[in-house]
Amino acid sequence: MSSETDYLVDRRRLKRRVTFWRVLAFVAVFLAIIGVAVSLGGRRMGVPGVSQVARVEITGLITGDRKSLDLLKTVGRSSSVKAVLLSINSPGGTVTGSEELYDAIRDLAAKKPTVAVVDGLAASGAYIAAMGADRIVARQTAMVGSIGVLFQYPNVVKLLDTLGVKMETIKSAPLKAAPSPFEPTTPASEAAVQALIGDTYGWFKNLVSERRGIDGAQLATVSDGRVFTGNQALPLKLIDEIGGEKQAVAWLEGQKGVAKNLPIRDWKPKEANPFGAFTTAAAVAGAFGLRDLAQVLRAAEQSASTPVLDGLLAVWQPRS
Incomplete structure (x- = not known):
């Protein structure tokens, strides 16, 4: 009887030990995966100390986000970066965000030779950013331009009338919060907005005119809001050359004294979402067959928020 009891006690002790080591191994694997995820999901930059050409992407809506501006500062401070390629594919964004990005690119170009390469679209605010570079190279079928500013707001007055709803507003002055989607646009409020647009458009x-050396009738032609293909933009002086990265690098080597055959390295902003590394961790966990851990990691990831565009826009075909 005693031997059977001792056997059961030993079994329980052994089971506890096995459970302990399993938990410890699970935690170790979890921490290892997180470490890999952080290294893969954080900044992906060129190797420090190795001479290189940095490639920085400007894509999506331009809002002047801090992580993109900080990245340009970091690239400018790097002693290993000898030149910069700005790969642009964007419809533009807010006017103030585009101005901030332009200023940051001008500061970068003061430190490193910088070329904007338009692979798809550099319209409105994205074209403002492109003008910050020393040179603009675009493909034949790329689209550039859309020089102009807009202000959009919905007007739901008729809808409210149909529903029998009226929005009552008490203002300190007639132009406060005007124009409003809840009341007809008055000539005074329309004139006020038009003055804003006119000032920013100027x-x-x-x-x-300053950056591209365009004035007079030619400036009027290119600034009527339309977009141009690369082929159309070249004789209008909106771009400097037809081509892509190959032509941009050749110009850097021939005109700016950049050493030949330097590697091109992608520089990306630091992951803004503190949980972004969990995406990579979940993928790694899944690859190792740790399905439960992968599900936990995916559940921990937070969805990225959609930027809200306020104020005047320099954007081609804006969508709500």
């Missing part, structure tokens, strides 16, 4: 055109 700034945009002056920037084009």
Whole structure:
């Protein structure tokens, strides 16, 4: 009887030990995966100390987000970066965000030779950013331009009338919060917004004139809001050359003294979402067959928020 009891006690002790080591191994694997995820999901930059050409992407809606501006500063401070390629494919964004990005690119170009390469689209605010570079190279079928500013707001007055709803507003002055989607646009509020647009549009055109050497009738032609293909943009002086990265690098080597055959390295902003590394961790866990752990990691990831565009826009075909 005693031997049977001793046997059961030993079995329980052994089971506890096995459970302990399993948990410890699980935690070790979890921490290892997180470490791999952080290294893969954080900044992906060129190797420090190795001479290189940095490639920085400007894509999506431009809002002047801090992580992109900080990245440009980091690239400018790096002693290993000898030149910069800005790969642009964007419809633009907010006017103030585009201005911030333009200023950051001008600061970068003061430190490193910088070329904008338009692979798809550099319209409105994205074209403002492109003008910050020393040179603009675009493919034949790329689209550039859309020089102009817009202000959009919905008007739901008729809808509210149909529903029998009226929005009552008490203002300190007639132009406070005007125009409003809840009331008809008055001539005074329309004129006020038009003055805003006109002032910003004048700034945009002056920037084009200064950076691209365009004025007079030609400036009027390129600044009517339309987009141009690369082939159309070249004789209009909106771009400097037809081509892609190959032509941009050749110009850097021939005109800016950049050493030949330097590797091109992608520089990306630091992961803004603190849980972003869990995406990579979940993938790694799944690859190792740790399905439960992968599900936990995926559940921990937070969805990225959609940027809200406020104020005047320099964007081609804006969508809500």
